[in-house]
Amino acid sequence: MNQIARALTIAGSDSSGGAGIQADLKTFQELHVFGMSAITAITAQNTLGVQDVLELNPDIVAKQIDSIVTDLGVDAVKTGMLASPEIIETVAAKINEHHLAPFVVDPVMVSTSGHLLLTGDARTSFKKWLLPLATVITPNLHEAEYLADMKITNWEERKQAAQILIDEGAQAVIIKGGHDVGEKAVDLFYDGSNFQSFSAPKTDTKNTHGTGCTFSAAIAAQLAKGDSLPDAIAKAKAFVTAAISHPLSLGKGNGPTNHWAYRQEEKK
Ligand SMILES: Nc1ncnc2c1ncn2[C@@H]1O[C@H](COP(=O)(O)OP(=O)(O)OP(=O)(O)O)[C@@H](O)[C@H]1O
Numbered sequence: 001m002n003q004i005a006r007a008l009t010i011a012g013s014d015s016s017g018g019a020g021i022q023a024d025l026k027t028f029q030e031l032h033v034f035g036m037s038a039i040t041a042i043t044a045q046n047t048l049g050v051q052d053v054l055e056l057n058p059d060i061v062a063k064q065i066d067s068i069v070t071d072l073g074v075d076a077v078k079t080g081m082l083a084s085p086e087i088i089e090t091v092a093a094k095i096n097e098h099h100l101a102p103f104v105v106d107p108v109m110v111s112t113s114g115h116l117l118l119t120g121d122a123r124t125s126f127k128k129w130l131l132p133l134a135t136v137i138t139p140n141l142h143e144a145e146y147l148a149d150m151k152i153t154n155w156e157e158r159k160q161a162a163q164i165l166i167d168e169g170a171q172a173v174i175i176k177g178g179h180d181v182g183e184k185a186v187d188l189f190y191d192g193s194n195f196q197s198f199s200a201p202k203t204d205t206k207n208t209h210g211t212g213c214t215f216s217a218a219i220a221a222q223l224a225k226g227d228s229l230p231d232a233i234a235k236a237k238a239f240v241t242a243a244i245s246h247p248l249s250l251g252k253g254n255g256p257t258n259h260w261a262y263r264q265e266e267k268k
């Protein structure tokens with residue numbers, strides 16, 4: 001292993017800094033991993049919503065990945081907002097070509113504010129191009145319902161959806177429970193053999209902009225450092241829980257989480 005672990009995020013830019021590339025790089029930094037990025041789209045975004053999106057040409061996405069891989073090297077990679085089926089296909093081709101692994105797929109489709117972040121037939125492109133390459137896929141409940149093409153109303157159905165995503169080719173899946181009602185935020189992990197739940201107290205807050213990005217970036221950072229997948233998820237869960245439970249109160253809408261919180265908690 002290199003002196004410092006290196007992680008790559010392939011995702012969209014969030015001008016407000018709470019989600020997307022910005023959240024990923026902050027998370028990598030906090031977890032002592034050297035962060036690099038290939039930008040897929042530029043969003044004009046704040047805590048109130050997404051005002052505009054500029055999708056980048058797949059060619060420049062491919063070239064960013066080539067530039068990084070052929071020089072600095074990559075110990076783990078994650079994807080976030082991929083914007084279009086063409087970019088999904090291009091990214092999958094590059095992951096294959098450069099044998100990039102471990103690979104964390106965060107199937108970003110809609111922003112916290114409800115704006116569509118992926119055009120076209122997302123289900124088909126995810127299944128065809130990304131699931132077979134994924135070390136782990138990290139859908140929230142809505143994304144899991146959409147990708148598994150079923151309604152999830154209870155814990156048993158969550159397990160069924162996880163099984164479907166494994167059958168589609170993912171090595172492991174974690175269905176996030178951040179949108180659940182209740183006192184705990186419980187995420188269901190499945191690797192095709194064992195189910196495991198990761199639970200933390202739920203914070204009553206509207207400041208959850210970028211929680212999903214932060215969580216998947218933390219998993220990638222820990223995998224880059226050589227953690228096993230369950231260990232990486234446990235650490236990522238602690239990281240995102242700390243970030244959500246120490247409010248920053250920025251902006252007028254769904255504000256960002258606090259990426260310093262984990263470090264501050266560790267010092268205590
Ligand atoms: N209010 C909360 N309190 C504690 N943990 C939470 C809360 N909301 C989400 N989480 C946790 O944060 C992580 C991200 O989950 P979430 O379901 O919010 O992802 P997401 O919907 O993809 O995020 P995004 O809003 O960025 O799209 C999960 O581990 C989830 O359990």
Ligand SMILES: Cc1ncc(CO)c(N)n1
Binds near residue numbers: 021080112211
């Ligand atoms: C760029 C970007 N990626 C992901 C999300 C999901 O939170 C977002 N709001 N913006």
